[in-house]
Amino acid sequence: MTDFTDNPPGNDVPKRRRNSGGITLRDVARLAGVAPITASRALNNPSVVSDAIMQRVKDAVAQTGYVPNMLAGGLASRKSRLVAAVIPTITGNVFLEMVQSLTAALAQHGYQVMLGQSGYEDSREDELLEAIIGRRPDGVVLTGIMHSAAGRKRLLSSGIPVVETWDLAPNPIDMLIGFSHEKVGRAVAEYLHARGRRRVATLGADDDRAQRRMRSFSDAAITLGMAAPGEAAIPALVAPAPTNTGFGRTGLRELLEQHADIDAVFCSSDMVALGVLTEAQALGIAVPSQLAVIGLGDLAFARELHPALTTVRIDGALIGATAARFILDRSQDRDVGERILDIGFSIIERDSA
Amino acid sequence: MTDFTDNPPGNDVPKRRRNSGGITLRDVARLAGVAPITASRALNNPSVVSDAIMQRVKDAVAQTGYVPNMLAGGLASRKSRLVAAVIPTITGNVFLEMVQSLTAALAQHGYQVMLGQSGYEDSREDELLEAIIGRRPDGVVLTGIMHSAAGRKRLLSSGIPVVETWDLAPNPIDMLIGFSHEKVGRAVAEYLHARGRRRVATLGADDDRAQRRMRSFSDAAITLGMAAPGEAAIPALVAPAPTNTGFGRTGLRELLEQHADIDAVFCSSDMVALGVLTEAQALGIAVPSQLAVIGLGDLAFARELHPALTTVRIDGALIGATAARFILDRSQDRDVGERILDIGFSIIERDSA
DNA sequence: CTGAAAGCGCTAACAA
DNA sequence: TTGTTAGCGCTTTCAG
Numbered sequence: 001m002t003d004f005t006d007n008p009p010g011n012d013v014p015k016r017r018r019n020s021g022g023i024t025l026r027d028v029a030r031l032a033g034v035a036p037i038t039a040s041r042a043l044n045n046p047s048v049v050s051d052a053i054m055q056r057v058k059d060a061v062a063q064t065g066y067v068p069n070m071l072a073g074g075l076a077s078r079k080s081r082l083v084a085a086v087i088p089t090i091t092g093n094v095f096l097e098m099v100q101s102l103t104a105a106l107a108q109h110g111y112q113v114m115l116g117q118s119g120y121e122d123s124r125e126d127e128l129l130e131a132i133i134g135r136r137p138d139g140v141v142l143t144g145i146m147h148s149a150a151g152r153k154r155l156l157s158s159g160i161p162v163v164e165t166w167d168l169a170p171n172p173i174d175m176l177i178g179f180s181h182e183k184v185g186r187a188v189a190e191y192l193h194a195r196g197r198r199r200v201a202t203l204g205a206d207d208d209r210a211q212r213r214m215r216s217f218s219d220a221a222i223t224l225g226m227a228a229p230g231e232a233a234i235p236a237l238v239a240p241a242p243t244n245t246g247f248g249r250t251g252l253r254e255l256l257e258q259h260a261d262i263d264a265v266f267c268s269s270d271m272v273a274l275g276v277l278t279e280a281q282a283l284g285i286a287v288p289s290q291l292a293v294i295g296l297g298d299l300a301f302a303r304e305l306h307p308a309l310t311t312v313r314i315d316g317a318l319i320g321a322t323a324a325r326f327i328l329d330r331s332q333d334r335d336v337g338e339r340i341l342d343i344g345f346s347i348i349e350r351d352s353a
Numbered sequence: 354m355t356d357f358t359d360n361p362p363g364n365d366v367p368k369r370r371r372n373s374g375g376i377t378l379r380d381v382a383r384l385a386g387v388a389p390i391t392a393s394r395a396l397n398n399p400s401v402v403s404d405a406i407m408q409r410v411k412d413a414v415a416q417t418g419y420v421p422n423m424l425a426g427g428l429a430s431r432k433s434r435l436v437a438a439v440i441p442t443i444t445g446n447v448f449l450e451m452v453q454s455l456t457a458a459l460a461q462h463g464y465q466v467m468l469g470q471s472g473y474e475d476s477r478e479d480e481l482l483e484a485i486i487g488r489r490p491d492g493v494v495l496t497g498i499m500h501s502a503a504g505r506k507r508l509l510s511s512g513i514p515v516v517e518t519w520d521l522a523p524n525p526i527d528m529l530i531g532f533s534h535e536k537v538g539r540a541v542a543e544y545l546h547a548r549g550r551r552r553v554a555t556l557g558a559d560d561d562r563a564q565r566r567m568r569s570f571s572d573a574a575i576t577l578g579m580a581a582p583g584e585a586a587i588p589a590l591v592a593p594a595p596t597n598t599g600f601g602r603t604g605l606r607e608l609l610e611q612h613a614d615i616d617a618v619f620c621s622s623d624m625v626a627l628g629v630l631t632e633a634q635a636l637g638i639a640v641p642s643q644l645a646v647i648g649l650g651d652l653a654f655a656r657e658l659h660p661a662l663t664t665v666r667i668d669g670a671l672i673g674a675t676a677a678r679f680i681l682d683r684s685q686d687r688d689v690g691e692r693i694l695d696i697g698f699s700i701i702e703r704d705s706a
Numbered sequence: 707c708t709g710a711a712a713g714c715g716c717t718a719a720c721a722a
Numbered sequence: 723t724t725g726t727t728a729g730c731g732c733t734t735t736c737a738g
Contacts, residue, residue, distance in 0.1 A: 019713090019714085020431060020714080020715095022512075022715090024714095024715055024716085025715065025716065025717095026715075026716095034724080034725090035724070035725050035726080036715090036716080036717090036725095037716090037717070037718090037724080037725065037726085038723085038724055038725070040716070040717060041717095041723090041724085044717085048723070048724095049723075049724085050723060050724090053723085053724085065507070065510065067483060067486045067487050067511070068487050068715090068716080069428070069487065069489060069714090069715055069716070070487040070488050070489075070716095071424050071427045071428045071433060071488065071489055071714090071715080071716090072428050072714070072715035072716040072717090072730090073715075073716050073717070074424045074716090074730090075422070075424045075425050075428055075714090075715080075716070075717090075730045075731065075732085076715075076716040076717040076718075076729080076730050077716075077717055077718080077730085078373060078717095078730075080424060082467075082488075089453065090443075090449050090452055090453050090456070091449050091450065091453050091653075093446070093449075096443050096444050096446075096449075097444065099443055099468070100442065100443050100444050100470070103443070103468055103470055104470065107470075107480075107481075107484070110484070112467050112468075112469070112484055112485075112488065113467065113468050114435075114465050114466065114467050114468070115452070115456055115465075115466050115467070115468050116465070117453070117456055117457065117460075127460075128460075130420055131460070131463070131465055132465075133420045134420050134421050134422065134423040135423050135424065135435075135465065136422060136423070136424055154418070157418065158420070159375075244653050244654070244657075245653060245654035245657040245658075246653075246656075246657050248657070249657055271653075271654060274654055274657075275654070275657055278657060278658055278659045279659075281634075281659055282659045300444075300597050300598060300599075300624075301597070301598035301624060301627055301628070303599075304597075304598040304599050304601070304602055304627075304628055304631060305598075305631055306631045306632075306634055306635045372729090372730085372731095373730080373731095375731090377730095377731055377732085378731065378732065378733095379731075379732095387708080387709090388708070388709045388710075389709095389731090389732080389733090390708080390709065390710085390732090390733070390734090391707090391708060391709070393732070393733065394707090394708085394733095397733085401707070401708095402707075402708085403707060403708090406707085406708085421731090421732080422730085422731055422732070423732095424730085424731080424732090425714090425730070425731035425732040425733090426731080426732050426733075427714095427732090428714050428715065428716085428730090428731080428732070428733090429713080429714050429731075429732040429733040429734075430714085430732075430733055430734080431714075431733095
C-alpha cells in the first residue's frame with residue numbers, strides 16, 4: 001500500500017500525530033482529488049455531489065477498502081446509529097421475536113442494535129443504564145416499564161428517545177408500545193369460564209408483569225365463581241423468572257397434590273405450558289378433557305404440540321418493527337402522531353383448551 | 354442547572370461552537386477545579402490520582418450526573434469497548450446460551466455486545482461486515498467459520514480480533530473455539546448402533562454445519578451396516594435453516610411413509626426432535642422402543658420431555674465465556690497461549706434413545 | 707502527580 | 723457544487 005500519512009517527509013515539523021495507519025476519509029479524498037468534506041458528502045449525501053466526483057470517490061473507496069469510522073462520524077454528527085435494546089434475558093425466549101424484528105428493521109437503515117440484559121432483578125440496572133447512555137445511542141428500547149424513578153430521570157435527562165414495551169402505563173418516559181397484562185388475565189379467565197372450566201389455577205413467574213396477569217386472572221376467576229368455595233384466591237404457584245419447562249412439570253404435580261379438582265391451568269409462558277402438557281401426559285391426564293392448558297407467547301412450537309397449545313399471542317415482531325419506526329422517525333425529527341400504542345393480544349384457540 | 358458553556362458571555366468572540374449542551378468531562382473538570390485530563394485520569398485510572406482530587410472529581414460527577422461519552426473516548430483511545438456478535442438468527446435458539454454468556458462476561462469489564470444477524474444465507478454478509486468494522490469493535494465473534502475469501506480478507510485487514518466459533522477449521526482468521534461436526538455425526542451413529550438400531554435416518558437443516566453432521570452420520574451409519582441393503586445413503590430429509598418443530602412432525606411422517614422400518618432419527622436440533630417426539634406420540638409410535646430420537650443443543654426443555662430427550666450437548670456458555678476472555682486478553686495485549694480450542698461435545702443419554 | 711497541547715476521524719457551519 | 727475552518731468530547735504525548 002501507498003504511504004498515506006499526512007506528514008510531508010519534511011524536517012522541522014513539530015510532529016506529534018499518532019495516526020493509526022488505518023485508511024481514513026482523508027486518504028480517500030486525497031486519492032480522489034477532493035476535499036475530505038466532499039468525500040464525506042459523496043458517501044452520505046450522494047445527491048448533492050456531481051456525478052464525476054461521485055465516481056472518483058467511489059473508485060477511491062474501492063481501491064483503498066475504506067470503511068467509515070462510525071465512532072468519529074457519530075461524535076461529529078451526534079448520530080450514533082446505534083439503538084440499545086434491553087431485555088431481561090435473552091434465554092427467556094419470549095422477547096426474541098421483538099429483538100429479531102427490531103434488529104432487522106434497523107439494519108435496513110444502517111442502524112445496529114446493542115444488547116443489554118437486565119436480569120429480572122433491578123440490581124444491575126444502573127450500571128446498564130450508564131453503559132447505554134455512554135454510547136449515546138439514537139434510541140433505547142426497554143422491555144417493560146422503567147419503574148425506578150432514578151432510571152426514569154436518568155433516561156429522560158439524557159434526551160435519548162426511549163420506547164418502553166410489553167406493558168401499558170399512564171406516564172411513559174417517552175414512547176410506549178404494549179398491552180394490558182390485566183386484560184390478558186381477565187380474558188383468559190373468561191375464555192376458560194366460557195368453556196366450562198370451574199377450578200382454575202396458575203403457574204407464574206415472579207416478575208411484575210406475570211404477577212399482574214395472574215392476579216387479574218385470579219380476580220376474574222373468583223368473580224366468575226371458579227374458585228373453590230370459601231377461597232379468596234385461586235391456587236397459584238410462583239417461580240423465579242424466567243420460568244421454564246421444568247417448572248411446568250413440577251408445578252402441575254404440586255398443584256394437583258393440593259387441589260385434585262383443578263381443571264385448567266394458565267401458564268406464564270409456552271415453555272411452562274410445554275412442561276404442564278408433558279407432565280399431564282406422563283400422569284395419564286387427558287388434555288383438554290380433564291385439564292385445560294393455556295400458555296403465553298405463542299412460540300413457534302406451540303401449534304405443533306399434541307394437543308396443539310392454546311396460548312396468548314403477543315405480536316413481538318410488531319413491537320420490534322414499530323419501535324424501530326418510532327426511533328427512526330424521531331432521529332429524523334419526523335415527529336408524527338401518537339407515540340403510545342396498545343397493540344393488544346389475542347388468545348389463539350387450539351386444542352389444549 | 355448552571356451554565357456550562359465555554360463561551361465567556363463576552364462580545365467579540367469569533368464564536369462558532371456547536372456544543373450540544375450536554376455535560377462533558379470539561380464541565381466536570383471545571384467544577385472540580387482541575388484540568389480535563391486529570392478528571393479523565395480520575396475516572397479511568399484512579400491509581401495515578403491523588404485522593405483529594407479523586408474525591409473532588411467524584412463529587413463533581415455526582416453533582417452533574419456526568420456520563421462519559423464512549424464515542425469520543427473510543428475515538429481518542431482506539432478502544433471502543435464494543436464487541437460484535439454475529440449469529441445466523443436470534444430466533445434459532447441454539448446460540449442463545451453463547452450470546453448470553455458472552456454478553457454477561459463482557460459486561461463485567463465494561464464491554465457491550467452489538468448484535469448482528471447474518472441469516473443463514475451469505476447474501477447480506479458484506480453489508481453486515483461493513484457495519485461491524487465501521488464501529489471499530491474491539492472484537493468480533495462469528496458463529497461458524499467465515500468462508501468467503503472476501504470476508505476473511507476484510508476482517509483480517511481490519512486488524513480486529515476475530516473469534517470464529519461452533520466449528521473447526523485448519524486456518525481460522527484469528528482465534529477459534531469450536532468442535533467437529535463430523536465427529537458429532539459419527540459419534541451419534543455409533544451411539545445408535547451400539548444400542549441396537551439398524552435403520553437410521555436424519556432430519557436436518559440445509560446449512561453447512563448441519564449438512565456435514567448429517568453426512569458424516571450417514572457415512573458412519575453405512576459403514577456400520579445401518580442402511581437398507583443396496584442403499585448408498587441413509588434416508589435424510591432437509592429443510593431450510595433454522596429448522597423447527599413443525600419440520601420434526603412433518604419430517605417424521607414423510608420419513609416413515611417412505612421407509613417404514615426406520616428405528617432411529619437424528620435431528621438437527623432439539624426443536625426438531627420435539628416435533629418428532631410429538632408426532633411419534635400422535636402416531637402411537639413408542640419412543641424409544643420402536644423409535645429412537647436424538648436431538649442437538651440440549652436446550653432447557655430437553656430433559657423435561659417425556660420421554661426425556663437424548664441429545665448432543667454443546668457448551669454454548671463455555672464458548673461465549675471463552676470468546677470473551679480471548680478478546681479481553683487481546684485488547685490488553687495479553688497474548689497468551691494457543692488461541693484455537695476444540696471444546697468438544699457430549700451425548701447426553703436420556704430416555705429417547 | 708498534574709497539566710498544556712495536539713490530535714483521533716469525521717461533519718456542521720459558513721463561505722465561495 | 724465544492725472547500726475552509728472549527729470543532730464533536732475525549733485521551734495520548736510530552737513537560738513540568
